Amino acid sequence: MKIAILINQSHKEEERFTTTMLAMKALDRGHDVYYIGLADFVYEDEQTILAHCRIIKPEHGLSTPGAFVNHLKDAAKTLVNLEDIDVLWLRFDPTLDMINRPWAAAAGIQFAQIVKKNGRLVINDPDYLVQANNKLYLENFPKDVRPKTLVTRNHEDVLRFLEEQKEKIILKPLKGSGGKNVFMIDYKERQNLKQTVEAIARDGYVIAQEYLPEAKKGDIRFFMMDGEPLIVDGKYAAVRRVQKEDEIRSNIHQGAKPEEAIIDEHILNLVGKVSQQLKDDNMYLVGLDIVGDKIMEVNVFSPGALFHATEILGKDFANEIIVDLEKKVKDYYQ
Template identity: 60%
Template sequence: MNIAFLINQTHKEEPAFTTTVLALKAHKRGHTIFYIGLADFTYHNEHNIGAHCRVVDPSENIENQEQFLEKVRNKEKQYIDASQMDVLWLRYDPVLDMINRPWASPTALQFAQLIKRQGTWVINDPDKLVEATNKLYLEYFPKQIRPKTMITRSYQDVVDFLEKQDHQIILKPLTGSGGKNVFLVKKDERHNLKQTVEVITRDGYLLAQEYLPEAANGDIRFFLLDGDPVIIDGKYASVNRIQKKGDIRSNIHQGGSAEPADINDTILATVSQVTEKLKEDGMYFVGLDIVGDKIMEINVFSPGGLNLASTLNNVDYFNLVLDHIEKRVAERM
């Protein structure tokens, strides 16, 4: 199987990334790996679309993730026609290029749509990813699993929303990731509110959400594969992400810590209300961020943390995912 991973840029990848582990394990299973950057596509005509890829052949001896990335980065790019790609897996973060290369993400998504029309299986479905390029995607799902939310660029709208909540709200960019520019605003501590709104709206819309008290215990990253929870031996692929003291963000690379998640009936009931639509939308591999009985975000571009989930639960979720992909590709042939 030839599996292509679409990333932002190779120098931005890290050994612990979910993408790196997936690619290495696929390589060790005898598959050819293509790494494609957002700027690597080429359109010749409607029958000839491809990309300048860094190719890792199955015969190459690679021991670990560090060695794998070093090997990828040292590769000379070679043109690969999309017809040679059995799978194109979109594993990039649109936010990373939003400022310096605003053209990169939307253009790459259009290329992915064209490649899908040629018959390549694209994960996740690029036609639906157009609807899911920011946190507004959550609003397509049942109201009962969503926190109270408002999206605006108006300072007065934020003030009015704050007045309607109990004590405090969360403010963050509508198009954002990694916990950047996320703020907790309390009703009785709003002296910097106007400046906070200005900081967030400088690059687009702002998203305001009610603060959920359960967030004090962090959030849970919960993985779905083809609409179903990822589970091995009764252990769900999930991570309880705990924020460091004095911080509201539970993102691991913002200083948060991780521990095994307690997946109870409430969480499973919440998850069950979004699985059908995600499957219908072709959202094959998804990470849900859950607080209490609410889903805070649906991560559909490059959900990370599967490595942590495997380590904490002492099971290998990556091979389960790859088993499923191999079966789907075989069925498509």
């Protein structure tokens, strides 16, 4: 297969990225990998979308993540007609370009939509990613799996929500990732609420969510593939992320510690409630963030932490994904 992967920028790729794991596994299984940055597309006409790609082939012999990433960053670009690729895999993070390249994510989705329209397989489905490009996507799922939520840019609305919750709430950007600008607001210490809301609102809407006491134990990143739990030899692709002391964020690059997640019937019942919607939306690979009995976020663009799940559980989840993708591509073009 020729697997094209759409990322933000090649020079920002890292060894432990989930995308790196998936690309290396594709190489191991004999496939060519084409890296495309959000600024690399070329439109000639409605039937002709090209891209300046960094192409990596199995014969390059890149056996370690370090060698892979170094090769990627040094590789020259080749202009490729995307009619010749088998699958375009969208693995970029829209929030990374919000400030310096606000045009990038929207353009990437638009080009991907044309590639899909021209008959190529695109995952996750760009037509549905349009409505899933921020945390409001969670509102498409059953009410009982979601935390109580308010979206606004007005601090008085947030104050009313805080009064209804009585104790604590979580504030964060509606469109954000990586734990940036995430705050816990205590009703007893609400004197800086207005300034906090205004600071978050500089980049768009603010989302307020009920605080779940179970959050003290961290959260669980749980991977879904084609709407079903990703599982290898009885082990689910999941990891518990435990935040540092005096820290509310469970993001690993904010210092959280990855641990083995205990996946019980309660968790499986919870993820089962969102399974059909993910299938209907053609969301091929998704990361659910679970706290207690609620799904806090549905990560549909570039869910990470697969490296940690693999390391902790000793299971080759990337291989399971690429094997499934091989079958998916074969079925798609039959």
